[in-house]
Amino acid sequence: MDSTLLKFALPGLVVLAISTCPAVAVEQNCRFIQAKPEREACYKRQEDELAAKRKRAPAIAESNTLETLRQMRQDDDAVHRSINNICRGC
Template sequence: MDSTPMKYAFAALTALAISTTTASAVEQNCRFIQAKPDREACYKRQEEELAARRKPAPATAESNTLETLRQMRQDDDAVYRSINNICRGC
């Protein structure tokens, strides 16, 4: 039995665990800073980094509108399909 895929999976999970641990460790470090201005600056940096990570890619208005229309059309089609399956006057 070849254990190579298991080794890769274990390595990937280990790397993921380490990366999430360091991210949470960075967030926890600010509260241990004694000087108030430095601590507030640390929190501000964290806020900016978090906002930058959460910021979605800029989409043009036209592509956003087309995507919304496609989604609405799919929703409408699903409703129409479910309505057609209702027995009227059985």
């Protein structure tokens, strides 16, 4: 059993480690630039990218929130209908 778990868990962990490395590398590559103007330009690009991501996130989150609320309302209505169909005095 342990060898089966190891056989499937190890490749999964390797894939996870590889997929997270590029994101970390993008954030850390500016500090290794020796020339100050180039390093500051790199930091500025990172700030701009982060600001753009933050602007996009609320718009996406708002549409997801509305859809989630709509789905929750439908689920609540379905549960309410099923509860009302239960015979309480049988």
